Amino acid sequence: MAVSFPPVDPIRRMADGTLKQVNPFSGTQVWTVPGRANRPLHSDAPPRESFATAPLGQHCAFCAGRRVETPPEKSRMLASGEIVQGLSAAETVTAPALFRRVPNLFEIVSFEYWQANHGYELDPAAAARMDAYLADPTGREHVLAVLQAKRHAAGLEGELSEPELRQQARAFFGGGHDIIIGPHHWDLSRLGGAHVGGKETGGEDARAKAELAAAGTLNPQEHALFVRFTAESMAELYATHPQAAYVVAFQNWLAPAGASFDHLHKQLVAIDELSHAAQQELALLEQHPTMYQDWALDYAAAQGLIIAASDSAVLFAGFGHRYPTLEVYSTVPGTPWEQTPQQQRAVSDLLHAAHAAVGPAVASNEEWHHQPPGVALPQPWRVLLKLRVSTLAGFEGGTKIYVNTISPWALREKVLANLHRLREAGRLAPGVRLEAEGNGGIGKL
Numbered sequence: 001m002a003v004s005f006p007p008v009d010p011i012r013r014m015a016d017g018t019l020k021q022v023n024p025f026s027g028t029q030v031w032t033v034p035g036r037a038n039r040p041l042h043s044d045a046p047p048r049e050s051f052a053t054a055p056l057g058q059h060c061a062f063c064a065g066r067r068v069e070t071p072p073e074k075s076r077m078l079a080s081g082e083i084v085q086g087l088s089a090a091e092t093v094t095a096p097a098l099f100r101r102v103p104n105l106f107e108i109v110s111f112e113y114w115q116a117n118h119g120y121e122l123d124p125a126a127a128a129r130m131d132a133y134l135a136d137p138t139g140r141e142h143v144l145a146v147l148q149a150k151r152h153a154a155g156l157e158g159e160l161s162e163p164e165l166r167q168q169a170r171a172f173f174g175g176g177h178d179i180i181i182g183p184h185h186w187d188l189s190r191l192g193g194a195h196v197g198g199k200e201t202g203g204e205d206a207r208a209k210a211e212l213a214a215a216g217t218l219n220p221q222e223h224a225l226f227v228r229f230t231a232e233s234m235a236e237l238y239a240t241h242p243q244a245a246y247v248v249a250f251q252n253w254l255a256p257a258g259a260s261f262d263h264l265h266k267q268l269v270a271i272d273e274l275s276h277a278a279q280q281e282l283a284l285l286e287q288h289p290t291m292y293q294d295w296a297l298d299y300a301a302a303q304g305l306i307i308a309a310s311d312s313a314v315l316f317a318g319f320g321h322r323y324p325t326l327e328v329y330s331t332v333p334g335t336p337w338e339q340t341p342q343q344q345r346a347v348s349d350l351l352h353a354a355h356a357a358v359g360p361a362v363a364s365n366e367e368w369h370h371q372p373p374g375v376a377l378p379q380p381w382r383v384l385l386k387l388r389v390s391t392l393a394g395f396e397g398g399t400k401i402y403v404n405t406i407s408p409w410a411l412r413e414k415v416l417a418n419l420h421r422l423r424e425a426g427r428l429a430p431g432v433r434l435e436a437e438g439n440g441g442i443g444k445l
Contacts, residue, residue: 010299011319011408019407023320024295025281029400030320032407059185062263067093070181071103071146071172072133077229079222086129089139097183098222099229104177105150108269111171118243118272126174126240134169143169176241180230182264183222184213187360212262214253215366216356220349220429227348230266230368231336237270238373244270245373246278249336251366257388258365266366274372285377292380293445297329305408307415308353310431313346315354317412322396323365323386324406326354326415330381331445335370339381347383349429354385356427357418363388380445 012020019032057065067073068089075085076097087095114120122130133139147160147168160168215223234247251266252258259265274282285291300306300316308315312332318325328350332343339347351366358364365386371379389405396402406414416435422428 010295011303021320021404021408024291024299025284026277026320028320028322028402030322030402030404032404057185060261060263062179062181062261062265063185064097064183067100068142068145069149070100070179071105072139072142073100073102074173074178075233076100077225079225081225081228083229083232089133089136089142092142099183099226100181101229101233102179102181103172103175104179104267105146106153107171107175107177109176109271111175114176114241114243114270114272120241120243122170122174123240130166130169130173133173134166143172146172174240176237176244176270178233178237178268180226180233180266180268182213182215182218182226185263187211187213187217189217212360213264214355214360215251215264216352216354216358217360218264218352219427220352223352223355224345224348226266227336227351228341228344230268231339231344233268234335234370235337237268241270243272245273246271249368251364253360253366254363254388256363259363278372282375282377285379289377290445292329292382296327296382297331297445300327303408305412307412307435308350308419309433310346310349310429312343313350315350317408317415318384319408321384321386322392322402322404323388323390324404324411325387326358326385326411328354328383328385329445333378333445334381336368336381345429346431347381349432351383351385353419353422353428353432354415356422357415358385358387359418378445 010022010024014020017034021030021032022028023030055065057063060066061069072089073087073092075083076087076095077083077099078096079098084095111120134143144160144165147165151157151160211217215226218226230249234249237247238244248269248271249266251264253264254262288294297314297316300314300319303319305317305319306314307317307326312330314329314331316327316329318327328347330339330343330347332339334343336344336347355364355366365384365388367384367386368381369379369384370381387406390403392402419428419432419434423432423434
């Protein structure tokens with residue numbers, strides 16, 4: 001049976017001003033009620049740890065001074081854009097890195113899951129890498145220390161036998177859940193000359209001005225490398241996990257959004273089946289192949305929700321989401337890793353602008369969506385930035401109607417105002433065009 005869309009308008013304004021929204025792809029229902037609307041962008045996050053509580057580079061296990069607390073890294077990206085693999089344990093600690101890709105110590109989908117359900121084993125390159133790392137006394141000590149910390153967290157004690165060590169270490173060299181770690185815990189650019197050569201030289205005034213280093217505090221070039229490294233790491237997970245139906249890419253920022261550390265990082269998780277929601281969306285796509293153009297880009301443009309554009313990407317205020325959401329769509333076909341550096345950069349620059357406009361004090365979830373392997377109908381690469389500025393309560397649980405406290409238009413205006421200030425401060429990429437700066441042609445998918 002063909003789908004007739006829309007059964008109701010995705011956004012309906014009621015007589016009292018209430019906005020009733022329906023997400024055209026998921027069917028999620030959202031209401032924005034006048035008396036609860038137009039709230040400021042802020043999170044009810046607990047007070048964060050002070051910059052003064054630890055030396056530079058020592059605040060959490062993701063910091064550069066504590067690299068031995070994470071599993072052996074799979075790869076790293078340098079400031080030049082070069083990706084380096086196969087470092088020894090000693091080099092891992094001392095060699096420079098802009099971003100690091102390490103296995104997640106507590107996997108969502110474990111190595112044992114892939115082995116038991118799909119007969120997965122380390123590929124020869126990963127097996128050789130593990131053998132070499134464990135043969136190095138420093139490497140072996142590193143792996144043992146991390147495994148013991150993991151066991152201790154699970155309430156397990158005692159020494160590991162050699163077979164147990166090798167069995168448990170496999171997840172560090174061929175697992176399907178990785179973390180891509182940002183360079184700094186704190187935004188050092190705000191400290192001026194407070195830190196030189198990794199040593200603190202500023203006083204209390206400089207320390208008081210320190211802010212967390214977030215996606216929006218990176219410069220546009222650094223953010224573009226972050227995006228490219230993420231995309232290429234996704235491609236590698238697909239290559240090493242042939243049974244993966246999808247690689248989930250996301251970023252949790254601050255504790256209210258699910259982050260364990262206030263240190264910038266993305267996560268990649270290979271999974272062996274598509275979610276029910278993803279399958280429903282694909283079924284809908286089969287019946288309306290142009291739905292992303294019709295129900296997302298064109299509808300957003302018709303409603304005046306476009307915020308910015310670049311040569312091959314569009315940023316708009318989303319609708320039909322549980323939380324205020326900014327959406328970045330690539331207008332060229334292909335998965336993130338199939339796009340050219342220029343096309344990746346077009347998405348990255350708008351995503352960076354969105355993060356910078358929201359600011360590092362707002363908890364958020366960044367979700368990447370792309371066309372899964374084996375799916376014939378094209379799905380655009382799109383990134384959703386969801387702002388965790390409210391808490392779901394009993395009304396939402398009982399009705400499955402979600403109260404979003406900021407309307408799409410209010411979100412657009414708040415973000416645009418901040419983007420204009422950022423433009424004046426020179427913090428946006430040159431290719432970002434705001435509101436009326438040529439956004440009439442948003443591109444065709």
